[in-house]
Amino acid sequence: MGFALQPDDLSPAGEPSTGASTESRVSLGTGSGGVAVPVDAACAEVDGHGSDGPDGAVEPSGKVGARVRRDVFVKINCAATVDGKLATFERAQVRISSDEDMERVHGLRSRFDAIAVGIGTVLADDPKLTSKTGRDPLRVIVDSKARTPVDAEALNSGGPGVIVAASGGARSERVEALEAAGAEVLRAGHGTTDLKLLLDALREREVSSLLVEGGGELNWGFLEEGLVDVMTVFTGGMVFGGSTAPTVVDGPGFAEGDGSKLELVSTKVLGGGVLSEWRVLDG
Numbered sequence: 531m532g533f534a535l536q537p538d539d540l541s542p543a544g545e546p547s548t549g550a551s552t553e554s555r556v557s558l559g560t561g562s563g564g565v566a567v568p569v570d571a572a573c574a575e576v577d578g579h580g581s582d583g584p585d586g587a588v589e590p591s592g593k594v595g596a597r598v599r600r601d602v603f604v605k606i607n608c609a610a611t612v613d614g615k616l617a618t619f620e621r622a623q624v625r626i627s628s629d630e631d632m633e634r635v636h637g638l639r640s641r642f643d644a645i646a647v648g649i650g651t652v653l654a655d656d657p658k659l660t661s662k663t664g665r666d667p668l669r670v671i672v673d674s675k676a677r678t679p680v681d682a683e684a685l686n687s688g689g690p691g692v693i694v695a696a697s698g699g700a701r702s703e704r705v706e707a708l709e710a711a712g713a714e715v716l717r718a719g720h721g722t723t724d725l726k727l728l729l730d731a732l733r734e735r736e737v738s739s740l741l742v743e744g745g746g747e748l749n750w751g752f753l754e755e756g757l758v759d760v761m762t763v764f765t766g767g768m769v770f771g772g773s774t775a776p777t778v779v780d781g782p783g784f785a786e787g788d789g790s791k792l793e794l795v796s797t798k799v800l801g802g803g804v805l806s807e808w809r810v811l812d813g
């Protein structure tokens with residue numbers, strides 16, 4: 531498996547026809563002094579080199595790209611409300627993406643080698659984690675205790691298969707049940723699944739790009755470990771509120787001054803919402 535060098539939904543050459551009436555690209559690029567400036571030229575530079583990352587927007591070794599951490603390009607993609615929630619306080623699946631964003635997401639999935647979600651998302655949403663518009667990625671469920679139900683959609687959706695990324699603490703009968711259901715079960719670390727070890731294991735399986743689709747706890751886990759290269763957030767025109775509703779990044783949170791620093795790559799109006807892409811800077 532490797533990077534599919536295709537134009538992305540964010541690249542000038544590859545924009546889907548969304549009917550969006552306005553679009554802007556801004557960047558806080560090197561030397562900008564923190565002032566947002568148009569980066570059409572920079573985007574064109576990425577396209578012009580034909581060296582885009584797996585979804586084409588930010589390339590690890592390109593002029594505009596971030597470096598790849600640990601040999602696997604990791605992108606977080608999610609849909610959030612204006613107040614930053616991934617779902618309501620009931621934590622059930624809710625549609626935030628527009629039709630245009632869903633189309634983008636399915637295209638994105640087909641250009642990544644693997645896609646990962648946390649067990650919280652599997653239990654709440656039971657997603658298939660497939661692409662309706664292209665090849666399916668390898669599915670990864672980060673689930674330290676191997677709690678994934680054997681009838682979960684992600685286990686039974688064909689394609690290149692599913693890995694349950696558990697830890698040494700998972701009960702062997704659960705591991706055996708998931709293996710009998712067709713999953714490969716990894717044990718990465720001892721308590722909570724060790725995400726660095728997981729990326730190493732994926733790399734050994736020739737996975738060089740991973741799309742992380744939440745939820746908020748797993749997004750935190752990847753960010754906290756410094757494993758994320760790029761974040762893409764679709765902001766839909768809703769407000770959910772609720773102090774217990776999942777947000778884009780949950781977990782215990784960073785202390786002041788320790789938070790991840792991100793650089794804006796592009797913004798785009800997409801079917802009534804706004805898509806923004808951010809490069810995670812080295813801490």
Ligand SMILES: NC(=O)c1ccc[n+]([C@@H]2O[C@H](COP(=O)([O-])OP(=O)(O)OC[C@H]3O[C@@H](n4cnc5c(N)ncnc54)[C@H](OP(=O)(O)O)[C@@H]3O)[C@@H](O)[C@H]2O)c1
Pocket residue numbers: 607608609610615616617618620621622623624626647648649650651652654655672673674675677722723724725743744745746747748749750751752776780
């Ligand atoms: N709008 C969107 O784009 C979107 C996308 C995805 C999900 N969602 C919503 O988000 C909610 C689920 O999110 P969530 O935060 O509760 O669950 P989650 O992030 O999907 O899963 C979190 C769980 O993953 C396991 N895990 C194992 N190793 C981990 C590690 N190193 N770091 C972090 N987690 C690790 C932990 O459970 P164990 O300790 O048992 O292993 C943890 O509780 C649902 O409401 C869903 O609808 C929305």
